[in-house]
Amino acid sequence: MKKLRIYTFVLPLISIVSCNLNKTISQELTKKDDVFFNTIKDTLVNWHLKDYHNDSIPGISFEKAYQNILKKNESSEAIIAILDTDVDIHHEFLKKHIWLNQNEKIDGNDNDKNGYIDDINGWNFISDSIGNSELFVNYEYTRILKKYDSVFEGISDENVSKSLEKEYFHYKRAKDIYLGRTLYAFKEKNYIDYYLNKSKQADIALASYFPEKKYTKEKVDSLIKVNSDPSLLPHLNYILTEIQYNITDKWLADYKLKTYERINKLLNKDFDDRVNIGDDIEDLEDMNYGSYIVNKNSEFLEHGTTVAGVISSLLKKGNSNIKLMVLCVSSLGDENDKDMALAIRYAVNNGAKVINISSGKNFSLHSDWVIKELKNAEEQDVLVVTSAGNSNTNLDEKDVFNYPDDTDENREEVVDNFLKVSSSSYQLTKKFKEEETAYGKTNVDLFAPGEKIFTASAKKDKKYELSSGTSMAAALTSGVAGLIYSYFPSLSVKQVKKILMDSGTSYDINIEVKQRDGSLKLTPFSELSKSGKVLNSYNALLMAEKMTK
Incomplete structure (x- = not known):
């Protein structure tokens, strides 16, 4: 919030x-x-x-x-x-x-x-x-655009009526922030999609070593030392990153939910x-x-x-x-x-x-x-x-x-x-x-x-x-x-x-x-x-x- x-x-x-x-x-x-x-x-x-x-x-x-x-x-x-x-x-x-x-x-x-x-x-x-x-x-600026987009369509600073000056001022503020937050939201979506894919690829590549996905730093470090397959190294290093930052499947799923819902609901002018x-x-x-x-x-x-x-x-x-x-x-x-x-x-x-x-x-x-x-x-x-x-x-x-x-x-x-x-x-x-x-x-x-x-x-x-x-x-x-x-x-x-x-x-x-x-x-x-x-x-x-x- x-x-x-x-x-x-x-x-x-x-x-x-x-x-x-x-x-x-x-x-x-x-x-x-x-x-x-x-x-x-x-x-x-x-x-x-x-x-x-x-x-x-x-x-x-x-x-x-x-x-x-x-x-x-x-x-x-x-x-x-x-x-x-x-x-x-x-x-x-x-x-x-x-x-x-x-x-x-x-x-x-x-x-x-x-x-x-x-x-x-x-x-x-x-x-x-x-x-x-x-x-x-919705964000409040989403609600403002939802309410005033049609009112201020085609209106500029030069021809806005005096009776609507206050609403127009906040509408312009809302529009600027909305555009910035929308760009940010899709950037975040790309980020989380990337990391979800990395996590999925690591799980698949390491399935024979960790069939239940119970990763620990000690076990991953040991596998790195004895591993003879260079293709596994990027996946092992990624898993170490997840362990270091305590990034779990639940955390990734929760973050995906919030990231997607930011786009689908918080920023969606059609969402009621x-x-x-x-x-x-x-x-x-x-x-x-x-x-x-x-x-x-x-x-x-x-x-x-x-x-x-x-x-x-x-x-x-x-x-x-x-x-x-x-x-x-x-x-x-x-x-x-x-x-x-x-x-x-x-x-x-x-x-x-x-x-x-x-x-x-x-x-x-x-x-x-x-x-x-x-x-x-x-x-x-x-x-x-x-x-x-x-x-x-x-x-x-x-x-x-x-x-x-x-x-x-x-x-x-x-x-x-x-x-x-x-x-x-x-x-x-x-x-x-x-x-x-x-x-x-x-x-x-x-x-x-x-x-x-x-x-x-x-x-x-x-x-x-x-x-x-x-x-x-x-x-x-x-x-x-x-x-x-x-x-x-x-x-x-x-x-x-x-x-x-x-x-x-x-x-x-x-x-x-x-x-x-x-x-x-x-x-x-x-x-x-x-x-x-x-x-x-x-x-x-x-x-x-x-x-x-």
Whole structure:
């Protein structure tokens, strides 16, 4: 998923990038080439919870906050709504924190009269009535071309009407990006086809030596030493490459699926991703769609579980009063503004105090719908936390956009309950800004740890992983905001936002920032966001406690 959302793998002569939610790079906890994590991995598995002064690690000081504040105060229920993909609500790390709608039961009736039948844990806005979601959906720029190609056919900069100038500006942006992404998509298709063919040829050539395809480095190396057939050498070397990069048949098949579906669905202007859902995508008040099933596709659409796990890392020591409401709006591609707006409305109407949106896109067909619901959330004292994205761009530049956003078409802020969060690293060096995270002195509010964060995994073969990106940073910020609401419920949303921004940790350090021309420029960390700071839970809770008293 855009926002931001890129999985990157590297093979010799090939860079494979598939579109997904905010950048999530899963890694083994004891990866051999990571000296930093290997050296003191027991300390750094949860580095983001550490304190700089006590541990010399630039985390959010959560363990300090727990010992000095949370243990000594009473809490009340606070709901954090997660607007994301499906979530593995039965995961051992998450299940006791999942929100349960006490006024609803699964019986085919709308018991609580909120307009959603059987919504015991939240709602799935991207599925049919039995929880089957479209796993691949259009990019937003594909939808823009689909809508405006006929409108702007034959139109140029010189003869576009004044009433359509705004639409034409975004249409031209969409067209440029669409063409570039289409070229890229077919290049990726050629890459994966090439490697699938290489893998198939190797399997055939080596079938007599490895009839069950159980390759190991030791066995392949031994065969290379004794092999007298030079024609086998290229195949053996290819298999060694697969072993080195852990490229399995499943991985290749999964990547082929995503590569082909990028062309067939994400970039396909003839593809309708709402056919099975059955709603009118242009009517915000057509709300009779979706289902209560929020975990059916959690292994394939795993981002939501990852985000929920990051928030749960703040709850494992004992705030059972924080509950996670699951609202599915994302799959592979870009979210629809209608789903986003209605999910925000659902969260507000059903008691959420924090809304986490770890996703983003650079186009928005109906940003006014989302702004309308953000304003309603502000009126109801609900904080909305979003990720800045992993584009390594300056969000203050006039031609750079990141939705959802809290600004109007003139780039002026229209609500004061909205935080956009970028990602910091465990390295207090010129790389303290995580390499790919976006930034902006005006349009990014705060940084939070987002590199190699220990969290839950929805994969069947492992329960936990390390994940990176602004999705993780936003989730941590939402978790701390939820704790503030839980322990100090009298505070308003404006107070909570002010606390989070003012209480962060300042670091006097210069950051290496990549410019548009590819050059690197040293920039003070304080100039990369509005607050110039990194989230600090201890300072935030201490400030909230003092403000309440």
